[in-house]
Amino acid sequence: MTTTAALPTAHAACFQRNAQGVASHRCEVVEHRWVNDRYRYLRLSASADLAGTTRPGQFYQLKCPPSQDLHPFLLRPMSVYGTGPEAGTIEFLYNVTGVGTRALASLQAGSHMDIVGPLGNTFALDPGARRILMVARGVGLATMAPLVQHAARLGVHVSAVMSARAPKDLMRDEFLRGVDADVHCVYDSDGSSSVEAMEALVRRLLEEARHDAVYTCGSHRILMLLQRVLQDHPHTRGEVAMEQRMACGMGVCLSCVRLFDREGDKQFLRVCREGPVFPIRDVVGEVEFG
Ligand SMILES: Cc1cc2nc3c(=O)[nH]c(=O)nc-3n(C[C@H](O)[C@H](O)[C@H](O)COP(=O)(O)OP(=O)(O)OC[C@H]3O[C@@H](n4cnc5c(N)ncnc54)[C@H](O)[C@@H]3O)c2cc1C
Numbered sequence: 001m002t003t004t005a006a007l008p009t010a011h012a013a014c015f016q017r018n019a020q021g022v023a024s025h026r027c028e029v030v031e032h033r034w035v036n037d038r039y040r041y042l043r044l045s046a047s048a049d050l051a052g053t054t055r056p057g058q059f060y061q062l063k064c065p066p067s068q069d070l071h072p073f074l075l076r077p078m079s080v081y082g083t084g085p086e087a088g089t090i091e092f093l094y095n096v097t098g099v100g101t102r103a104l105a106s107l108q109a110g111s112h113m114d115i116v117g118p119l120g121n122t123f124a125l126d127p128g129a130r131r132i133l134m135v136a137r138g139v140g141l142a143t144m145a146p147l148v149q150h151a152a153r154l155g156v157h158v159s160a161v162m163s164a165r166a167p168k169d170l171m172r173d174e175f176l177r178g179v180d181a182d183v184h185c186v187y188d189s190d191g192s193s194s195v196e197a198m199e200a201l202v203r204r205l206l207e208e209a210r211h212d213a214v215y216t217c218g219s220h221r222i223l224m225l226l227q228r229v230l231q232d233h234p235h236t237r238g239e240v241a242m243e244q245r246m247a248c249g250m251g252v253c254l255s256c257v258r259l260f261d262r263e264g265d266k267q268f269l270r271v272c273r274e275g276p277v278f279p280i281r282d283v284v285g286e287v288e289f290g
Helices: 046-053 099-105 140-153 173-175 193-207 220-230
Strands: 012-018 025-033 037-045 059-062 078-081 089-095 112-119 131-137 157-164 182-187 213-217 237-243 259-260 264-268 277-279
Touching: 025 173, 037 099, 046 089, 046 099, 059 089, 078 140, 089 099, 089 140, 089 220, 131 140, 131 193, 131 220, 140 157, 140 173, 140 237, 157 173, 157 193, 173 182, 182 193, 193 220, 213 220, 220 237
Parallel strands: 131 157, 131 213, 157 182, 213 237
Antiparallel strands: 012 025, 025 037, 025 112, 037 089, 059 078, 059 112, 237 277, 259 264
16 A cells, blocks of 8 residues: 555544555544453544545454554454544444454553554445344444444334343443344343344244344354345345455455355455445355365
8 A cells, every 4th residue: 555644633633545545544542441341442533524434334454553562463454333423533342352452452542543444335225224123243233333323313213133142241232322223132141142043033023024124243153044034035135244354454465355146156255345245145155165
């Protein structure tokens, strides 16, 4: 990526832009705190222009700061969790798992960090949609949370199935952020999140009321379950935001390609560039070689 030197502005954020329009933005960390014992909330100050053009489903590549013992080399992809409450804000919600996110977790409010984006495509919500279903597990809720807000602003009814290890891991308030939705919570701890139980629940919800679209992110098991269920609901669209491991995040390195089947036409597509949002029906779950 070719960039020019960053120019500090009166605001916290400044940016670098290359010929393709991919930009690296220097942002100020405004708020950074634990949400529970695994997830952190990060709020950055960006230009109002940047925040205002970031759409649900898109992501940024975050430069995690090196420390004495942590040296993350590649940037780490993170979905945009929100662009509010005030103008010029970009929010992330992330799971502290490895070198990059542990390094990220050390950033203090008042410090600065670089983010590249916004990258990727967005969730689609048809103009006439009246009711949608979201099935979320784990950090997938961070990716779908902006869609909850978008749907609510358009007056679209939201049903949600939220899956977690146990009630303390659910993050229901972080997902809904004040939106009134019809929520069904399922847990590993009581067996209600098993594939069989969730499939029965999703089938019941889709049979009880017509849903215009189903969205998911965060679990391959749930993705495959929805692909099966949607075979019986041909008029309901399905979209998944894929969380594939990726390096460059802008379509050059091809490390994040996945196989898709578009009406019989098998294609390898880049999750970072053609995605991360894809039709659920197009995802090829298992690849057979030989
Ligand atoms: C488009 C996109 C959006 C994402 N949005 C979010 C988000 O909003 N919040 C969030 O917490 N995470 C999100 N992720 C996953 C996040 O990028 C990884 O958790 C992060 O890169 C791990 O970095 P690490 O150095 O801490 O961990 P590593 O040391 O690299 O790995 C730690 C663990 O995380 C797994 N992991 C690493 N990279 C990925 C990846 N790309 N996808 C899935 N698992 C991975 C590894 O298999 C390992 O188990 C997103 C991923 C993608 C591709």
